[in-house]
Amino acid sequence: xxxxxxxxxxxxxxxxxxxxxxxxxxxxxxxxxxxxxxxxxxxxxxxxxxxxxxxxxxxxxxxxxxxxxxxxxxxxxxxxxxxxxxxxxxxxxxxxxxxxxxxxxxxxxxxxxxxxxxxxxxxxxxxxxxxxxxxxxxxxxxxxxxxxxxxxxxxxx
Numbered sequence: 001x002x003x004x005x006x007x008x009x010x011x012x013x014x015x016x017x018x019x020x021x022x023x024x025x026x027x028x029x030x031x032x033x034x035x036x037x038x039x040x041x042x043x044x045x046x047x048x049x050x051x052x053x054x055x056x057x058x059x060x061x062x063x064x065x066x067x068x069x070x071x072x073x074x075x076x077x078x079x080x081x082x083x084x085x086x087x088x089x090x091x092x093x094x095x096x097x098x099x100x101x102x103x104x105x106x107x108x109x110x111x112x113x114x115x116x117x118x119x120x121x122x123x124x125x126x127x128x129x130x131x132x133x134x135x136x137x138x139x140x141x142x143x144x145x146x147x148x149x150x151x152x153x154x155x156x157x
Contacts, residue, residue, distance in 0.1 A: 018055045021112060021145055023074050027137045028061050029130065032072060036060035043075040043115070046095055052084030053077055054111075063121070069130050071119040074138070078147065079111045088113050103127045105135045109142035 022038040038057035061072040077092075079085040089108045092115055096104075107114040116134055118127035 017145060017147075018057065018076075018078055021076050021078075021114075021138075021141050022057065022059045023061070023072070023134060023138060023141075027134065028072060029069060031063045031067055032061040032069060033063070034059060035062045038074070038076070043077065044096065046091060050077065050079075050084075050088045050091065052080040052088075054080050065122050067121045068124040069118060069127060070121040070124065071117075072134065073115075073117040073119075075115040075117075077113045079113065082111060085111050085113050103131060105131055107135055107139050107142070109139055110145070111147045112142040112145065114138050114142060 019038050025034070036059060038059040041058040041060070042056050043058045055076075055078040057076055059074040061074070063070055077085075077088060079088060085108060089106055092113065093106050096106075096115060103118045103120070105116050107116070116131060116138060118131045118134065120127050
């Protein structure tokens with residue numbers, strides 16, 4: 001393929017559009033409160049870096065150690081192309097863990113990849129139900145974004 005392409009590329013989102021993908025206070029159960037905003041932090045770096053990342057961020061929510069849900073890490077990546085997003089999901093699952101990692105889930109919605117990690121409190125119940133609800137809300141936010149939404153089936157090469 002030529003170094004240029006005739007395919008129309010999706011314009012990069014405005015910063016506010018990307019930040020709107022992250023969970024907000026209405027999405028997380030009390031007493032969680034945000035201790036790190038998505039614009040302040042990036043997800044962990046992978047080596048080699050993920051290809052086609054247009055934007056990335058990480059938000060952290062925390063509660064006292066005796067709460068049922070002690071911490072939620074909300075990591076997001078926005079990709080230029082659907083194939084890059086699909087390949088990133090595989091790498092993120094392999095290198096950062098999920099879905100085999102207890103309390104972690106990786107989601108794909110259009111060009112958006114999200115990784116949610118829930119940490120229970122010291123005597124809290126398993127986080128499966130809370131994680132499922134947070135993942136549902138995260139998927140809804142990504143699907144509603146102009147650059148999100150369900151992916152078409154992969155094309156055969």
